[in-house]
Amino acid sequence: MSAVISLENLTVAYRRHPALHHVSGEFARGSLTAVVGPNGAGKSTLLKTIMGQVRCNSGRVVTHLAAERIAYLPQQAEIDRSFPISVLDCVLLGYWARAGLFRRISRDMVQRAEEALAAVGLGGFAQRAISSLSVGQFQRVLFARILLQDAELILLDEPFNAIDTRTAGDLLRIIQSWHAEQRTVIAVLHDYDQVRKAFPQSLLLARNVVAWGETEGVLCHENLHRARSMAEAVDEHAPLCAVDVHDAGHEGSAPR
Known part of the structure:
Protein backbone atom coordinates (compact mmCIF):
# COMPACT_ATOMS: atom_id res chain seq x y z
CA MET A 1 0.00 0.00 0.00
CA SER A 2 1.25 3.51 -0.80
CA ALA A 3 2.19 5.91 1.98
CA VAL A 4 0.07 8.91 2.93
CA ILE A 5 2.60 10.24 5.45
CA SER A 6 6.33 9.53 5.49
CA LEU A 7 8.53 10.43 8.46
CA GLU A 8 12.19 10.71 7.58
CA ASN A 9 14.58 10.80 10.55
CA LEU A 10 12.28 13.30 12.26
CA THR A 11 13.51 15.12 15.36
CA VAL A 12 11.44 17.75 17.16
CA ALA A 13 12.91 19.50 20.19
CA TYR A 14 11.63 21.98 22.74
CA ARG A 15 14.46 24.12 24.10
CA ARG A 16 16.75 21.62 22.36
CA HIS A 17 15.48 18.68 24.40
CA PRO A 18 13.84 16.15 22.06
CA ALA A 19 10.10 15.49 22.11
CA LEU A 20 10.57 13.20 19.09
CA HIS A 21 13.97 11.73 18.29
CA HIS A 22 15.00 10.34 14.89
CA VAL A 23 11.55 8.97 14.03
CA SER A 24 11.23 7.23 10.67
CA GLY A 25 8.39 5.25 9.11
CA GLU A 26 5.24 5.45 6.99
CA PHE A 27 1.49 5.55 7.50
CA ALA A 28 -0.06 3.51 4.69
CA ARG A 29 -3.02 4.80 2.73
CA GLY A 30 -6.25 3.43 4.22
CA SER A 31 -4.61 2.34 7.48
CA LEU A 32 -6.09 2.72 10.98
CA THR A 33 -3.27 3.42 13.43
CA ALA A 34 -3.19 4.11 17.16
CA VAL A 35 -0.30 6.21 18.46
CA VAL A 36 0.42 5.10 22.03
CA GLY A 37 3.06 5.45 24.69
CA PRO A 38 3.78 6.88 28.14
CA ASN A 39 3.01 10.48 29.08
CA GLY A 40 5.50 12.80 27.43
CA ALA A 41 6.28 10.27 24.70
CA GLY A 42 5.72 12.80 21.88
CA LYS A 43 2.35 11.49 20.68
CA SER A 44 0.55 14.84 20.38
CA THR A 45 3.73 16.48 19.13
CA LEU A 46 3.78 14.00 16.25
CA LEU A 47 0.28 14.98 15.09
CA LYS A 48 1.06 18.69 15.40
CA THR A 49 4.25 18.21 13.40
CA ILE A 50 2.36 16.39 10.64
CA MET A 51 -0.09 19.33 10.57
CA GLY A 52 2.78 21.83 10.37
CA GLN A 53 1.88 23.42 13.73
CA VAL A 54 5.24 22.41 15.21
CA ARG A 55 8.48 22.80 13.28
CA CYS A 56 10.88 19.91 13.00
CA ASN A 57 14.52 20.49 13.91
CA SER A 58 15.91 17.83 11.62
CA GLY A 59 14.53 15.27 9.22
CA ARG A 60 11.18 15.92 7.61
CA VAL A 61 7.53 15.00 7.23
CA VAL A 62 6.45 14.23 3.66
CA THR A 63 2.69 14.50 3.14
CA HIS A 64 1.37 12.87 -0.01
CA LEU A 65 -1.93 14.78 0.11
CA ALA A 66 -3.13 18.31 -0.47
CA ALA A 67 -3.71 20.20 2.80
CA GLU A 68 -7.47 20.43 2.28
CA ARG A 69 -7.70 16.63 2.26
CA ILE A 70 -6.50 16.44 5.89
CA ALA A 71 -8.72 16.79 8.98
CA TYR A 72 -7.30 17.36 12.45
CA LEU A 73 -9.08 17.04 15.79
CA PRO A 74 -7.02 18.55 18.66
CA GLN A 75 -7.56 17.80 22.32
CA GLN A 76 -10.64 19.53 23.70
CA ALA A 77 -8.52 21.38 26.24
CA GLU A 78 -7.01 23.33 23.32
CA ILE A 79 -10.41 24.54 22.05
CA ASP A 80 -12.09 27.71 23.35
CA ARG A 81 -15.79 26.93 23.75
CA SER A 82 -16.68 30.38 25.08
CA PHE A 83 -16.98 31.75 21.53
CA PRO A 84 -20.71 32.44 20.87
CA ILE A 85 -21.41 30.06 18.03
CA SER A 86 -24.18 27.55 17.43
CA VAL A 87 -23.72 23.83 16.99
CA LEU A 88 -24.76 24.12 13.33
CA ASP A 89 -22.30 26.91 12.59
CA CYS A 90 -19.53 24.95 14.29
CA VAL A 91 -20.23 21.94 12.08
CA LEU A 92 -20.42 24.13 8.97
CA LEU A 93 -16.79 25.13 9.60
CA GLY A 94 -16.04 21.72 8.10
CA TYR A 95 -16.53 23.41 4.72
CA TRP A 96 -13.88 26.04 5.49
CA ALA A 97 -11.02 24.50 3.49
CA ARG A 98 -13.15 24.12 0.36
CA ALA A 99 -15.57 27.06 0.67
CA GLY A 100 -13.25 29.67 2.17
CA LEU A 101 -14.36 32.67 4.22
CA PHE A 102 -16.67 34.42 1.79
CA ARG A 103 -18.46 31.67 -0.11
CA ARG A 104 -22.19 31.61 0.63
CA ILE A 105 -23.45 28.63 2.62
CA SER A 106 -26.10 26.93 0.52
CA ARG A 107 -29.21 25.14 1.71
CA ASP A 108 -27.62 21.89 0.54
CA MET A 109 -24.62 22.52 2.81
CA VAL A 110 -26.92 23.18 5.76
CA GLN A 111 -28.84 19.99 5.04
CA ARG A 112 -25.63 17.95 4.96
CA ALA A 113 -24.56 19.52 8.26
CA GLU A 114 -27.89 18.55 9.83
CA GLU A 115 -27.48 15.03 8.47
CA ALA A 116 -23.97 14.88 9.98
CA LEU A 117 -25.38 15.92 13.35
CA ALA A 118 -28.00 13.20 13.12
CA ALA A 119 -25.27 10.69 12.23
CA VAL A 120 -23.40 11.49 15.46
CA GLY A 121 -26.56 11.36 17.57
CA LEU A 122 -27.23 15.09 17.87
CA GLY A 123 -30.33 15.54 15.74
CA GLY A 124 -32.21 18.59 17.03
CA PHE A 125 -29.11 20.23 18.53
CA ALA A 126 -28.39 22.56 15.59
CA GLN A 127 -29.35 25.83 17.31
CA ARG A 128 -27.83 25.04 20.69
CA ALA A 129 -24.78 27.08 21.74
CA ILE A 130 -21.61 25.01 21.87
CA SER A 131 -20.93 26.40 25.35
CA SER A 132 -24.06 24.61 26.62
CA GLU A 158 -7.13 11.75 22.35
CA PRO A 159 -10.66 11.58 20.85
CA PHE A 160 -12.08 9.58 23.77
CA ASN A 161 -10.58 11.56 26.64
CA ALA A 162 -13.07 12.46 29.43
CA ILE A 163 -16.16 11.25 27.56
CA ASP A 164 -18.70 8.64 28.62
CA THR A 165 -18.58 5.03 27.48
CA ARG A 166 -21.62 5.30 25.20
CA THR A 167 -20.23 8.33 23.37
CA ALA A 168 -16.84 6.65 23.02
CA GLY A 169 -18.50 3.60 21.49
CA ASP A 170 -20.52 5.71 19.04
CA LEU A 171 -17.47 7.68 17.94
CA LEU A 172 -15.38 4.54 17.62
CA ARG A 173 -17.97 3.16 15.19
CA ILE A 174 -17.61 6.33 13.10
CA ILE A 175 -13.83 5.87 13.07
CA GLN A 176 -14.28 2.27 11.94
CA SER A 177 -16.62 3.44 9.16
CA TRP A 178 -13.91 5.83 7.94
CA HIS A 179 -11.48 2.93 7.90
CA ALA A 180 -13.98 0.84 5.90
CA GLU A 181 -14.12 3.70 3.38
CA GLN A 182 -10.32 3.45 2.98
CA ARG A 183 -9.64 6.76 4.69
CA THR A 184 -6.42 6.94 6.69
CA VAL A 185 -6.95 7.48 10.43
CA ILE A 186 -4.24 8.18 13.00
CA ALA A 187 -5.39 8.50 16.62
CA VAL A 188 -3.52 9.23 19.85
CA LEU A 189 -4.94 6.86 22.48
CA HIS A 190 -4.25 5.67 26.03
CA ASP A 191 -6.52 2.64 26.44
CA TYR A 192 -4.42 -0.34 25.32
CA ASP A 193 -7.38 -2.73 25.54
CA GLN A 194 -9.38 -0.51 23.20
CA VAL A 195 -6.43 -0.30 20.83
CA ARG A 196 -6.05 -4.08 20.75
CA LYS A 197 -9.74 -4.55 19.95
CA ALA A 198 -10.25 -1.83 17.35
CA PHE A 199 -6.96 -0.62 15.80
CA PRO A 200 -5.09 -2.98 13.44
CA GLN A 201 -1.88 -0.90 13.46
CA SER A 202 -0.04 0.80 16.31
CA LEU A 203 2.93 3.10 16.75
CA LEU A 204 4.48 2.85 20.22
CA LEU A 205 6.49 5.96 21.05
CA ALA A 206 8.80 6.91 23.88
CA ARG A 207 10.22 9.93 22.01
CA ASN A 208 11.92 7.31 19.85
CA VAL A 209 10.01 4.62 17.99
CA VAL A 210 9.77 1.57 20.25
CA ALA A 211 7.71 -0.49 17.79
CA TRP A 212 5.52 0.17 14.74
CA GLY A 213 3.34 -2.34 12.92
CA GLU A 214 0.53 -4.77 13.66
CA THR A 215 -0.99 -4.01 17.04
CA GLU A 216 -0.71 -7.53 18.44
CA GLY A 217 3.05 -7.50 18.02
CA VAL A 218 3.59 -3.87 18.97
CA LEU A 219 1.71 -4.02 22.28
CA CYS A 220 3.53 -7.02 23.68
CA HIS A 221 4.77 -6.98 27.27
CA GLU A 222 8.40 -6.54 26.28
CA ASN A 223 7.72 -3.45 24.15
CA LEU A 224 5.48 -1.81 26.77
CA HIS A 225 8.10 -2.43 29.45
CA ARG A 226 10.79 -0.97 27.19
CA ALA A 227 8.68 2.13 26.49
CA ARG A 228 8.11 2.74 30.20
CA SER A 229 11.80 2.27 30.93
CA MET A 230 12.78 4.70 28.18
CA ALA A 231 10.31 7.31 29.46
CA GLU A 232 11.49 6.95 33.06
CA ALA A 233 15.12 7.22 31.99
CA VAL A 234 14.68 10.62 30.35
CA ASP A 235 16.91 13.18 32.05
CA GLU A 236 15.74 16.74 31.51
CA HIS A 237 19.17 17.95 32.70
CA ALA A 238 21.07 15.88 30.16
CA PRO A 239 23.25 17.63 27.55
CA LEU A 240 21.27 19.32 24.83
CA CYS A 241 20.35 17.24 21.80
CA ALA A 242 22.70 17.79 18.89
CA VAL A 243 19.96 18.40 16.36
CA ASP A 244 20.25 20.46 13.22
CA VAL A 245 18.95 23.89 14.16
CA HIS A 246 18.29 24.65 10.51
CA ASP A 247 14.72 23.39 10.19
CA ALA A 248 14.18 21.00 7.32
CA GLY A 249 10.60 22.17 7.05
CA HIS A 250 7.26 20.46 6.61
CA GLU A 251 7.16 19.27 3.04
CA GLY A 252 4.12 18.10 1.17
CA SER A 253 3.03 17.24 -2.29
CA ALA A 254 -0.36 16.59 -3.73
CA PRO A 255 -0.91 13.22 -5.38
CA ARG A 256 -0.39 13.18 -9.11
Missing part, protein backbone atom coordinates in the same frame (compact mmCIF):
# COMPACT_ATOMS: atom_id res chain seq x y z
CA LEU A 133 -22.87 21.13 25.59
CA SER A 134 -21.25 18.45 27.69
CA VAL A 135 -17.74 17.26 26.83
CA GLY A 136 -19.17 14.20 25.09
CA GLN A 137 -21.76 16.18 23.14
CA PHE A 138 -19.14 18.65 21.95
CA GLN A 139 -16.91 15.81 20.82
CA ARG A 140 -19.82 14.52 18.74
CA VAL A 141 -20.08 18.00 17.17
CA LEU A 142 -16.40 17.91 16.24
CA PHE A 143 -16.84 14.48 14.64
CA ALA A 144 -19.81 15.84 12.65
CA ARG A 145 -17.57 18.64 11.41
CA ILE A 146 -15.00 16.08 10.22
CA LEU A 147 -17.79 14.24 8.36
CA LEU A 148 -18.36 17.40 6.31
CA GLN A 149 -14.66 17.78 5.57
CA ASP A 150 -14.68 14.50 3.64
CA ALA A 151 -10.95 14.15 4.35
CA GLU A 152 -8.67 11.38 3.16
CA LEU A 153 -6.42 11.65 6.23
CA ILE A 154 -7.91 12.14 9.71
CA LEU A 155 -5.75 12.92 12.74
CA LEU A 156 -7.37 12.54 16.17
CA ASP A 157 -5.64 13.63 19.38
Whole structure:
Protein backbone atom coordinates (compact mmCIF):
# COMPACT_ATOMS: atom_id res chain seq x y z
CA MET A 1 0.00 0.00 0.00
CA SER A 2 1.25 3.51 -0.80
CA ALA A 3 2.19 5.91 1.98
CA VAL A 4 0.07 8.91 2.93
CA ILE A 5 2.60 10.24 5.45
CA SER A 6 6.33 9.53 5.49
CA LEU A 7 8.53 10.43 8.46
CA GLU A 8 12.19 10.71 7.58
CA ASN A 9 14.58 10.80 10.55
CA LEU A 10 12.28 13.30 12.26
CA THR A 11 13.51 15.12 15.36
CA VAL A 12 11.44 17.75 17.16
CA ALA A 13 12.91 19.50 20.19
CA TYR A 14 11.63 21.98 22.74
CA ARG A 15 14.46 24.12 24.10
CA ARG A 16 16.75 21.62 22.36
CA HIS A 17 15.48 18.68 24.40
CA PRO A 18 13.84 16.15 22.06
CA ALA A 19 10.10 15.49 22.11
CA LEU A 20 10.57 13.20 19.09
CA HIS A 21 13.97 11.73 18.29
CA HIS A 22 15.00 10.34 14.89
CA VAL A 23 11.55 8.97 14.03
CA SER A 24 11.23 7.23 10.67
CA GLY A 25 8.39 5.25 9.11
CA GLU A 26 5.24 5.45 6.99
CA PHE A 27 1.49 5.55 7.50
CA ALA A 28 -0.06 3.51 4.69
CA ARG A 29 -3.02 4.80 2.73
CA GLY A 30 -6.25 3.43 4.22
CA SER A 31 -4.61 2.34 7.48
CA LEU A 32 -6.09 2.72 10.98
CA THR A 33 -3.27 3.42 13.43
CA ALA A 34 -3.19 4.11 17.16
CA VAL A 35 -0.30 6.21 18.46
CA VAL A 36 0.42 5.10 22.03
CA GLY A 37 3.06 5.45 24.69
CA PRO A 38 3.78 6.88 28.14
CA ASN A 39 3.01 10.48 29.08
CA GLY A 40 5.50 12.80 27.43
CA ALA A 41 6.28 10.27 24.70
CA GLY A 42 5.72 12.80 21.88
CA LYS A 43 2.35 11.49 20.68
CA SER A 44 0.55 14.84 20.38
CA THR A 45 3.73 16.48 19.13
CA LEU A 46 3.78 14.00 16.25
CA LEU A 47 0.28 14.98 15.09
CA LYS A 48 1.06 18.69 15.40
CA THR A 49 4.25 18.21 13.40
CA ILE A 50 2.36 16.39 10.64
CA MET A 51 -0.09 19.33 10.57
CA GLY A 52 2.78 21.83 10.37
CA GLN A 53 1.88 23.42 13.73
CA VAL A 54 5.24 22.41 15.21
CA ARG A 55 8.48 22.80 13.28
CA CYS A 56 10.88 19.91 13.00
CA ASN A 57 14.52 20.49 13.91
CA SER A 58 15.91 17.83 11.62
CA GLY A 59 14.53 15.27 9.22
CA ARG A 60 11.18 15.92 7.61
CA VAL A 61 7.53 15.00 7.23
CA VAL A 62 6.45 14.23 3.66
CA THR A 63 2.69 14.50 3.14
CA HIS A 64 1.37 12.87 -0.01
CA LEU A 65 -1.93 14.78 0.11
CA ALA A 66 -3.13 18.31 -0.47
CA ALA A 67 -3.71 20.20 2.80
CA GLU A 68 -7.47 20.43 2.28
CA ARG A 69 -7.70 16.63 2.26
CA ILE A 70 -6.50 16.44 5.89
CA ALA A 71 -8.72 16.79 8.98
CA TYR A 72 -7.30 17.36 12.45
CA LEU A 73 -9.08 17.04 15.79
CA PRO A 74 -7.02 18.55 18.66
CA GLN A 75 -7.56 17.80 22.32
CA GLN A 76 -10.64 19.53 23.70
CA ALA A 77 -8.52 21.38 26.24
CA GLU A 78 -7.01 23.33 23.32
CA ILE A 79 -10.41 24.54 22.05
CA ASP A 80 -12.09 27.71 23.35
CA ARG A 81 -15.79 26.93 23.75
CA SER A 82 -16.68 30.38 25.08
CA PHE A 83 -16.98 31.75 21.53
CA PRO A 84 -20.71 32.44 20.87
CA ILE A 85 -21.41 30.06 18.03
CA SER A 86 -24.18 27.55 17.43
CA VAL A 87 -23.72 23.83 16.99
CA LEU A 88 -24.76 24.12 13.33
CA ASP A 89 -22.30 26.91 12.59
CA CYS A 90 -19.53 24.95 14.29
CA VAL A 91 -20.23 21.94 12.08
CA LEU A 92 -20.42 24.13 8.97
CA LEU A 93 -16.79 25.13 9.60
CA GLY A 94 -16.04 21.72 8.10
CA TYR A 95 -16.53 23.41 4.72
CA TRP A 96 -13.88 26.04 5.49
CA ALA A 97 -11.02 24.50 3.49
CA ARG A 98 -13.15 24.12 0.36
CA ALA A 99 -15.57 27.06 0.67
CA GLY A 100 -13.25 29.67 2.17
CA LEU A 101 -14.36 32.67 4.22
CA PHE A 102 -16.67 34.42 1.79
CA ARG A 103 -18.46 31.67 -0.11
CA ARG A 104 -22.19 31.61 0.63
CA ILE A 105 -23.45 28.63 2.62
CA SER A 106 -26.10 26.93 0.52
CA ARG A 107 -29.21 25.14 1.71
CA ASP A 108 -27.62 21.89 0.54
CA MET A 109 -24.62 22.52 2.81
CA VAL A 110 -26.92 23.18 5.76
CA GLN A 111 -28.84 19.99 5.04
CA ARG A 112 -25.63 17.95 4.96
CA ALA A 113 -24.56 19.52 8.26
CA GLU A 114 -27.89 18.55 9.83
CA GLU A 115 -27.48 15.03 8.47
CA ALA A 116 -23.97 14.88 9.98
CA LEU A 117 -25.38 15.92 13.35
CA ALA A 118 -28.00 13.20 13.12
CA ALA A 119 -25.27 10.69 12.23
CA VAL A 120 -23.40 11.49 15.46
CA GLY A 121 -26.56 11.36 17.57
CA LEU A 122 -27.23 15.09 17.87
CA GLY A 123 -30.33 15.54 15.74
CA GLY A 124 -32.21 18.59 17.03
CA PHE A 125 -29.11 20.23 18.53
CA ALA A 126 -28.39 22.56 15.59
CA GLN A 127 -29.35 25.83 17.31
CA ARG A 128 -27.83 25.04 20.69
CA ALA A 129 -24.78 27.08 21.74
CA ILE A 130 -21.61 25.01 21.87
CA SER A 131 -20.93 26.40 25.35
CA SER A 132 -24.06 24.61 26.62
CA LEU A 133 -22.87 21.13 25.59
CA SER A 134 -21.25 18.45 27.69
CA VAL A 135 -17.74 17.26 26.83
CA GLY A 136 -19.17 14.20 25.09
CA GLN A 137 -21.76 16.18 23.14
CA PHE A 138 -19.14 18.65 21.95
CA GLN A 139 -16.91 15.81 20.82
CA ARG A 140 -19.82 14.52 18.74
CA VAL A 141 -20.08 18.00 17.17
CA LEU A 142 -16.40 17.91 16.24
CA PHE A 143 -16.84 14.48 14.64
CA ALA A 144 -19.81 15.84 12.65
CA ARG A 145 -17.57 18.64 11.41
CA ILE A 146 -15.00 16.08 10.22
CA LEU A 147 -17.79 14.24 8.36
CA LEU A 148 -18.36 17.40 6.31
CA GLN A 149 -14.66 17.78 5.57
CA ASP A 150 -14.68 14.50 3.64
CA ALA A 151 -10.95 14.15 4.35
CA GLU A 152 -8.67 11.38 3.16
CA LEU A 153 -6.42 11.65 6.23
CA ILE A 154 -7.91 12.14 9.71
CA LEU A 155 -5.75 12.92 12.74
CA LEU A 156 -7.37 12.54 16.17
CA ASP A 157 -5.64 13.63 19.38
CA GLU A 158 -7.13 11.75 22.35
CA PRO A 159 -10.66 11.58 20.85
CA PHE A 160 -12.08 9.58 23.77
CA ASN A 161 -10.58 11.56 26.64
CA ALA A 162 -13.07 12.46 29.43
CA ILE A 163 -16.16 11.25 27.56
CA ASP A 164 -18.70 8.64 28.62
CA THR A 165 -18.58 5.03 27.48
CA ARG A 166 -21.62 5.30 25.20
CA THR A 167 -20.23 8.33 23.37
CA ALA A 168 -16.84 6.65 23.02
CA GLY A 169 -18.50 3.60 21.49
CA ASP A 170 -20.52 5.71 19.04
CA LEU A 171 -17.47 7.68 17.94
CA LEU A 172 -15.38 4.54 17.62
CA ARG A 173 -17.97 3.16 15.19
CA ILE A 174 -17.61 6.33 13.10
CA ILE A 175 -13.83 5.87 13.07
CA GLN A 176 -14.28 2.27 11.94
CA SER A 177 -16.62 3.44 9.16
CA TRP A 178 -13.91 5.83 7.94
CA HIS A 179 -11.48 2.93 7.90
CA ALA A 180 -13.98 0.84 5.90
CA GLU A 181 -14.12 3.70 3.38
CA GLN A 182 -10.32 3.45 2.98
CA ARG A 183 -9.64 6.76 4.69
CA THR A 184 -6.42 6.94 6.69
CA VAL A 185 -6.95 7.48 10.43
CA ILE A 186 -4.24 8.18 13.00
CA ALA A 187 -5.39 8.50 16.62
CA VAL A 188 -3.52 9.23 19.85
CA LEU A 189 -4.94 6.86 22.48
CA HIS A 190 -4.25 5.67 26.03
CA ASP A 191 -6.52 2.64 26.44
CA TYR A 192 -4.42 -0.34 25.32
CA ASP A 193 -7.38 -2.73 25.54
CA GLN A 194 -9.38 -0.51 23.20
CA VAL A 195 -6.43 -0.30 20.83
CA ARG A 196 -6.05 -4.08 20.75
CA LYS A 197 -9.74 -4.55 19.95
CA ALA A 198 -10.25 -1.83 17.35
CA PHE A 199 -6.96 -0.62 15.80
CA PRO A 200 -5.09 -2.98 13.44
CA GLN A 201 -1.88 -0.90 13.46
CA SER A 202 -0.04 0.80 16.31
CA LEU A 203 2.93 3.10 16.75
CA LEU A 204 4.48 2.85 20.22
CA LEU A 205 6.49 5.96 21.05
CA ALA A 206 8.80 6.91 23.88
CA ARG A 207 10.22 9.93 22.01
CA ASN A 208 11.92 7.31 19.85
CA VAL A 209 10.01 4.62 17.99
CA VAL A 210 9.77 1.57 20.25
CA ALA A 211 7.71 -0.49 17.79
CA TRP A 212 5.52 0.17 14.74
CA GLY A 213 3.34 -2.34 12.92
CA GLU A 214 0.53 -4.77 13.66
CA THR A 215 -0.99 -4.01 17.04
CA GLU A 216 -0.71 -7.53 18.44
CA GLY A 217 3.05 -7.50 18.02
CA VAL A 218 3.59 -3.87 18.97
CA LEU A 219 1.71 -4.02 22.28
CA CYS A 220 3.53 -7.02 23.68
CA HIS A 221 4.77 -6.98 27.27
CA GLU A 222 8.40 -6.54 26.28
CA ASN A 223 7.72 -3.45 24.15
CA LEU A 224 5.48 -1.81 26.77
CA HIS A 225 8.10 -2.43 29.45
CA ARG A 226 10.79 -0.97 27.19
CA ALA A 227 8.68 2.13 26.49
CA ARG A 228 8.11 2.74 30.20
CA SER A 229 11.80 2.27 30.93
CA MET A 230 12.78 4.70 28.18
CA ALA A 231 10.31 7.31 29.46
CA GLU A 232 11.49 6.95 33.06
CA ALA A 233 15.12 7.22 31.99
CA VAL A 234 14.68 10.62 30.35
CA ASP A 235 16.91 13.18 32.05
CA GLU A 236 15.74 16.74 31.51
CA HIS A 237 19.17 17.95 32.70
CA ALA A 238 21.07 15.88 30.16
CA PRO A 239 23.25 17.63 27.55
CA LEU A 240 21.27 19.32 24.83
CA CYS A 241 20.35 17.24 21.80
CA ALA A 242 22.70 17.79 18.89
CA VAL A 243 19.96 18.40 16.36
CA ASP A 244 20.25 20.46 13.22
CA VAL A 245 18.95 23.89 14.16
CA HIS A 246 18.29 24.65 10.51
CA ASP A 247 14.72 23.39 10.19
CA ALA A 248 14.18 21.00 7.32
CA GLY A 249 10.60 22.17 7.05
CA HIS A 250 7.26 20.46 6.61
CA GLU A 251 7.16 19.27 3.04
CA GLY A 252 4.12 18.10 1.17
CA SER A 253 3.03 17.24 -2.29
CA ALA A 254 -0.36 16.59 -3.73
CA PRO A 255 -0.91 13.22 -5.38
CA ARG A 256 -0.39 13.18 -9.11
